[in-house]
Amino acid sequence: MRRGLCFLLALVLLIPVFVSVSGAAASNTIKIGIFEPMTGANAAGGELEVEGIKLANQLYPTVSGKKIELVIADNKSDKVEAATAAARLVEKDKVVAIIGSWGSSLSMAAGDIVKNAKVPTVGASCTNPLVTQDNPYYFRVCFIDPFQGTVMANYAFGKLKAKKAAIVQEVSNDYAVGLASFFTQSFKKLTKDNNCVVAVANYNTGDQDFSAQLTNIKAKNPEVIFAPGNFTESALVISQARKLGITCPIIGGDTWETQEFLDIGKKDVEGVVFST
Incomplete structure (x- = not known):
């Protein structure tokens, strides 16, 4: 849980930057995508991170006077589903930033999607260095x-x-x-x-x-x-x-x-x- 908490607190500091370059600047709500495995082999890890993120959101529900809305997408511990979930957050839900994922393979599956959409994404536990390699829109707050x-x-x-x-x-x-x-x-x-x-x-x-x-x-x-x-x-x-x-x-x-x-x-x- 502490990973998710520290992670969202770090993201909170960056949200004003995200908002300034996105459509959220004209809205009273900032949508943040939560890209985690809620089912499948990695579900226990995904649940841990989501619990931490929700706790951080309770502590800091607003940023710069704007409400934070968490949009959760289950990547189902599957690489194909991970790409689909990331695309849905970007294209349908119009999030300004994404958190996730537990599981480096799942994060890597979403890499090109967030890169092409220019949506800043931060992982709390995706330790494989390939997650962020050659991707200026993917970050992490953990060791590699x-x-x-x-x-x-x-x-x-x-x-x-x-x-x-x-x-x-x-x-x-x-x-x-x-x-x-x-x-x-x-x-x-x-x-x-x-x-x-x-x-x-x-x-x-x-x-x-x-x-x-x-x-x-x-x-x-x-x-x-x-x-x-x-x-x-x-x-x-x-x-x-x-x-x-x-x-x-x-x-x-x-x-x-x-x-x-x-x-x-x-x-x-x-x-x-x-x-x-």
Whole structure:
């Protein structure tokens, strides 16, 4: 929730600029699009951000004497639906700015739409650097994955004293693939060993059985597992790893900061470490 609150407060400071170059200048209402996954695999994350945004709107309902109206569009945790939702906010709802989205893939799907429409858009959690690359209308108020991946590699090498790592990545998720890549690059530099990643296991969003991938990883005997991915699948990966007898530390990224991650993983996720 604090992400959404900080995010809207930052946006509030920019709204007078947005209004001055938009049709909202002649209206008593400023429409801000909320572009988040309210259903689908990323729904829990989207709901967190929307709750924070609504709270910020309650605290600051007006800007420069104009009422803030939030227009919520569900991108349904789907790249195609994300493009459609962004287009609807721009073309039908005529918003002057957009907030979102939880999920870098979803934000990237909306990139060309907000760029071509010249609608300023700010993400609170879309950490993949490609979201804002070559797009002067997309901004973020969070760290990016090169930083996040480096931090987790430093933790694995410096704190855990690990020199062999395994990667478990959600290959259908741009966020997870990018974060795994940045972790790998940093970990190789730290260990000075190009073979320090002893196994890479892939899965898709929605998968529930990871026994084959984890059995292979167990045989490689890594000293740490880096498993960036959505909270649901990540919690299942951790639970199944523990049931297979994998005892090494398991670390991940900022998508793990949801109640659902704890509810699904239960005692198996106790002691895991992630960036946030």
